[in-house]
Structure formats: C-alpha cells, structure tokens
Amino acid sequence: MEVSININGQQVSRDVEPRMLLVHFIRETPGLTGTHWGCDTSNCGACVVLMDGKPVKSCTTLAVMCEGHEIRTVESLEVDGRLDPIQQGFHEMHALQCGFCTPGMLMTTRALLDENPNPTEEEIRTAISGGICRCTGYKNIVAAVKWAAEHESAGVRQEV
Ligand code: FES
Ligand code: FES
Numbered sequence: 001m002e003v004s005i006n007i008n009g010q011q012v013s014r015d016v017e018p019r020m021l022l023v024h025f026i027r028e029t030p031g032l033t034g035t036h037w038g039c040d041t042s043n044c045g046a047c048v049v050l051m052d053g054k055p056v057k058s059c060t061t062l063a064v065m066c067e068g069h070e071i072r073t074v075e076s077l078e079v080d081g082r083l084d085p086i087q088q089g090f091h092e093m094h095a096l097q098c099g100f101c102t103p104g105m106l107m108t109t110r111a112l113l114d115e116n117p118n119p120t121e122e123e124i125r126t127a128i129s130g131g132i133c134r135c136t137g138y139k140n141i142v143a144a145v146k147w148a149a150e151h152e153s154a155g156v157r158q159e160v
Pocket of ligand 2: 096134
C-alpha cells in the first residue's frame with residue numbers, strides 16, 4: 001500500500017506492506033533512528049512518538065493508520081541548535097543514564113507539558129507510567145519535567 005505520512009513537518013511517502021509498524025517506517029524511511037524499538041509488545045515506551053500531539057506507541061501503530069496524521073519524533077525537539085526545555089531539563093537533572101528510554105520519555109513529557117504546563121508530581125508520574133526506565137529510578141525524570149515546566153514559561157531554549 002502507498003502511504004504518505006507527515007513526519008516532523010515533512011511529507012514522507014513509501015509503498016509498504018500493510019503490516020508495517022510505524023516505528024519501522026520512521027526509522028527506515030526518513031532514517032530517523034532517534035525513535036527506539038525496544039520490547040515490541042507495547043510495554044517499554046521507548047518507541048513513543050506524538051500523533052497529532054498525543055503520545056502513541058509506534059511499535060503498536062501501523063504505518064497505514066498514520067495517513068493524514070501529523071507525527072512528531074524526538075528529532076523535532078531541538079530547533080536551530082537550541083534544545084527544547086524538556087531536553088534541557090533532562091540534561092540539568094541527570095534524568096538519563098543509558099538513554100534507551102529517553103526518546104519515549106522526552107516525547108511523553110513534551111505532550112504532558114503541552115497539555116498541562118504546570119503538572120503535579122502525581123500527574124508527571126501518571127504521564128510516564130507507560131514507559132519503563134531501568135536506570136534512573138524515575139526520580140530524576142520527574143525532577144527534569146518539573147525543571148522544564150518551571151523554565152518553559154520563561155521561554156528557555158538552550159543553545160547546543
Ligand atoms: S518498543 Fe514500543 S512499547 Fe516497547
Ligand atoms: S536511562 Fe537507561 S533505561 Fe532509562
């Protein structure tokens with residue numbers, strides 16, 4: 001089937017098998033390998049991207065389901081060499097170690113702050129509950145989201 005998906009503002013078209021998963025379409029067609037493929041069973045959350053602003057697990061979304069929708073991946077966060085506040089928060093608060101879960105965590109929490117700019121700790125923990133991090137114990141991820149929420153209102157974007 002021919003499928004055409006808007007990924008990070010660019011239309012990407014390809015002939016695919018109907019069973020092709022969005023995570024493979026993203027990684028193989030435009031070559032955006034920032035979206036990680038972990039468990040493939042909808043458990044780990046490493047594959048989370050935004051579909052029309054909402055987090056979805058791209059390992060359990062078919063590419064053909066995304067026709068006509070806008071997909072946003074982790075590569076879209078940094079703009080013109082400046083980090084998104086959520087990226088900066090992860091950096092400031094040491095919210096990653098191996099980094100495998102990080103793309104999914106970043107996109108999940110980006111969506112959270114877009115919808116709720118000042119989340120409570122409980123709301124942050126609920127938002128990230130669909131992701132598994134084997135390194136951090138989540139404490140610093142929560143602190144990073146709080147950091148981003150506090151600094152986002154000031155329009156902070158850090159040059160890289
Ligand atoms: S790879 Fe999608 S949830 Fe783990
Ligand atoms: S930083 Fe290693 S799994 Fe989260």
